[in-house]
Amino acid sequence: MKLIPVGIDIAKTVMHVHYVDEGTGEVVNKPIKRAAFLEHFTNRSPCLIGMEACGGAHHWARQLVKMGHQVKLMPGEFVKAFNIRNKNDAADARAIWLAVQQPSKEVAIKTxxxxxxxxxxxxxxxxxxxxxxxxxxxxxxxxxxxxxxxxxxxxxxxxxxxxxxxxxxxxxxxxxxxxxxxxxxxxxxxxxxxxxxxxxxxxxxxDHEVKAISEIPGVGLLTATAAVAMIGDAKVFKSGREFAAWAGLVPRQTGSGGRVRLHGISKRGDTYLRTLLIHGARSVLINAKEPGAWVEQLKSRRHTNVVIVALANKIARTIWAVLAHNRPYQKEYVSTKPA
Known part of the structure; x- marks a missing residue:
C-alpha cells in the first residue's frame, strides 16, 4: 500500500501540515491547533509523516505511530536544503514534505x-x-x-x-x-x-545494553547511559563507521575534480556524546597499563590529540558492534568480513 507523504512543521501551539489530497489533487497547507493535531490524523489512512528531529518530535512521533502511521524524523540540516525561498511555517512544512520523499538517514524514534x-x-x-x-x-x-x-x-x-x-x-x-x-x-x-x-x-x-557496553575500556557510567539513550536503535546505522561519522569523529572532507582533502574531525552530531567519548579515550590513554599495540604504534607517529580522537572513534565503533549484534564485549575479538 502506498503511503501518502505528509510534512509537518511542529511548534508549541500551532502545527503546520502540508500534503496533496489523494482524491482531489488539492495541495493542502494549513495550520492546526495543538489540541486538534492528533484528531486530524485519527481517521486518516496510513501516511508517511515527516518531521524535523527537534523538541517534541519524538513525543508526537510515538503518538502517530500508535495510530498506524509511519513517521520519519529527519535532521534539520537535511530539510533545510528543500526550503527554496522564504522561511516561515508554511514553507517549512512544504520543505519537510519534499524531504520525507527522498532517501535519507532517518533519526530513530526514542522511547x-x-x-x-x-x-x-x-x-x-x-x-x-x-x-x-x-x-x-x-x-x-x-x-x-x-x-x-x-x-x-x-x-x-x-x-x-x-x-x-x-x-x-x-x-x-x-x-x-x-x-x-x-x-x-x-x-x-x-x-x-x-x-x-x-x-x-x-x-x-x-538495562542490559548499558551493562554490556560498560565493559568496553573508556566507557563509564555517563558514556554508557548517554550512548544507549541517544542511539535509540543501533540497527539504524549500517556499520560502526557510520555511527562514528554520525558522532562527528571522522575527518571533514572537501575536494573537487576527484581530489579529496581530509581536515579535522567534522564535529557533527551531538557535542555531549562526542565529548564523553573523547574524555573516555583520554582516560584509557593515560591510565591503561597496556592500551594495546595499535595505540602504541599510532602514538609513535601521531600527535597525542590525534591518537585520542582515533581511539574515541574506535570506542564508538565498538559500542555500535556490541549494541547492533547484541553480544558481549570481547577484548581480543577480531572483526572479519562475512564470506
Whole structure:
C-alpha cells in the first residue's frame, strides 16, 4: 500500500501540515491547533509523516505511530536544503514534505525511557556548569579584595576559610555571610549531581545494553547511559563507521575534480556524546597499563590529540558492534568480513 507523504512543521501551539489530497489533487497547507493535531490524523489512512528531529518530535512521533502511521524524523540540516525561498511555517512544512520523499538517514524514534535518561544527563550537565560558574564567580569576587586562590574546587575549599577570616576584619558582615552562603551552596550542588548519578546507576542495573557496553575500556557510567539513550536503535546505522561519522569523529572532507582533502574531525552530531567519548579515550590513554599495540604504534607517529580522537572513534565503533549484534564485549575479538 502506498503511503501518502505528509510534512509537518511542529511548534508549541500551532502545527503546520502540508500534503496533496489523494482524491482531489488539492495541495493542502494549513495550520492546526495543538489540541486538534492528533484528531486530524485519527481517521486518516496510513501516511508517511515527516518531521524535523527537534523538541517534541519524538513525543508526537510515538503518538502517530500508535495510530498506524509511519513517521520519519529527519535532521534539520537535511530539510533545510528543500526550503527554496522564504522561511516561515508554511514553507517549512512544504520543505519537510519534499524531504520525507527522498532517501535519507532517518533519526530513530526514542522511547520515553531513553528521553528520560537524556533529561537526567541534561540536568546534570546544567548543574555542573552552574557549579563551575559559581566557583569562578567566588574566585573573581575575592580577587577584587586582593585574595587570590588557585584554580580547582579542592584549592578553593582549602583557601576560602582563611580568606573569609582575613577579609572579615575590614569588610561588612553582610558580604561575608553572603560569600559563605555561596560557598556552602556548592555542597548542595554536589549533592544534587551525586543524586542524579545514583539514579543513573540504578537504571544501569536494569538495562542490559548499558551493562554490556560498560565493559568496553573508556566507557563509564555517563558514556554508557548517554550512548544507549541517544542511539535509540543501533540497527539504524549500517556499520560502526557510520555511527562514528554520525558522532562527528571522522575527518571533514572537501575536494573537487576527484581530489579529496581530509581536515579535522567534522564535529557533527551531538557535542555531549562526542565529548564523553573523547574524555573516555583520554582516560584509557593515560591510565591503561597496556592500551594495546595499535595505540602504541599510532602514538609513535601521531600527535597525542590525534591518537585520542582515533581511539574515541574506535570506542564508538565498538559500542555500535556490541549494541547492533547484541553480544558481549570481547577484548581480543577480531572483526572479519562475512564470506
Amino acid at each position: 520515553e525511557m531513553q528521553q528520560a535518561m537524556l533529561a537526567l544527563h541534561r540536568m546534570r550537565e546544567h548543574l555542573v556548569k552552574f557549579r563551575t560558574m559559581q566557583m569562578n564567580g567566588l574566585r573573581g569576587l575575592l580577587s577584587e579584595f586582593g585574595e587570590v586562590s588557585a584554580k580547582g574546587r579542592a584549592s578553593l575549599d582549602r583557601a576560602i576559610p582563611d580568606i573569609l577570616a582575613r577579609i572579615a576584619e575590614r569588610l561588612p558582615a553582610v558580604l561575608i555571610d553572603t560569600l559563605r552562603e555561596q560557598w556552602n551552596s556548592l555542597t548542595k550542588l554536589d549533592e544534587q549531581i551525586s543524586a542524579i548519578e545514583r539514579r543513573m546507576r540504578e537504571w544501569k542495573k536494569d
